[in-house]
Amino acid sequence: MPAYLGVDLGATTIRAAVGDRAGRVSGAHRSRTPRGPTGVAVTEAVLDGVREACADAGVAPAAVVGAGVGAIGPLDRDAGDVVDPSNLPAGVGRVPLVGPLRTLLSTDRITLHNDATAGAIGERFFGDSTGNLVYLTLSTGVGAGAVVDGHALDGWQGNAAEIGHVTVDPGDGRACGCGGRGHWEAYCGGANVPGYARDLYDGEPTALPVAEADARLDAADVFDADAAGDDFATRVVDRLGRWNALGVAAAVHAFAPQVVAVGGGITRNNPERVLGPIRERLPEHVATTVPEVRLADEDGDAVVKGALASAITGGTGDPADR
Ligand SMILES: [Zn+2]
Known part of the structure; x- marks a missing residue:
């Protein structure tokens, strides 16, 4: 075989x-x-x-x-x-x-x-998705792949749909790993969530070690603290939800998917707190038809x-x- x-x-x-x-x-x-x-x-x-x-x-x-x-x-x-x-x-x-x-x-x-394009190809092959779809990964970085009109989009040199680098925050936005500023990934990429939390910290009480610049902190700590009822962590996760909704709206406008399948470690570990705000806020940001937003990549x-x-x-x- x-x-x-x-x-x-x-x-x-x-x-x-x-x-x-x-x-x-x-x-x-x-x-x-x-x-x-x-x-x-x-x-x-x-x-x-x-x-x-x-x-x-x-x-x-x-x-x-x-x-x-x-x-x-x-x-x-x-x-x-x-x-x-x-x-x-x-x-x-x-x-x-x-x-x-x-x-x-x-x-x-x-x-x-x-x-993420590979993720979209997998959704097409293994899923029931016969239509247009976007596969979004929220992991160390933010990426997307798209199947449009029956074609998995690769683009020039394979760099289609690098939508993690769309600017969601114009002006003096956070620095992104690519060298740009204000990009979606600079806020919501797992590698950047701790730095973003430190940026947002305003001296309020929190269990997170955000005041200590050298303390070990990762995206999972922020989501865990939110789940444990830490108000500051909840504020950070709420802001992440806003950026995610803006980023997904950009993908919806570019590719007109029927389904946005969301995977990646951050989503897998916190499905409701990642998908909920996207589903909730998408209608206010999307000028076209609002797609189904569903969990993908449960096993990584x-x-x-x-x-x-x-x-x-x-x-x-x-x-x-x-
Ligand atoms: Zn970037």
């Missing part, structure tokens, strides 16, 4: 999965993404993950007939690389992906997508399964291309 491979290169986690033509996964592996020191070190970690997933499936890497990769951006699809990923430390530089995978797998049938495998679906369908995600 022919074996296909999906790879998710995320800012925090690398996932690889081996499956059959129907997308049934027979082997998988997960590891932490190295924070450098070089792009090649990241490449090596990806190749290790692929070898482990193949071993788990009992398939030799050389027997894989097609592979798909969903990766953090930006991408250089001509080269098959990620270039200066904005959610890894500066200095990582170029992360070669398609070339080294071609050598390991002995196949030329390798697709490379922005991770939306991108790797989307990459697998891309491998099976040659990049379209259309179940008819299987």
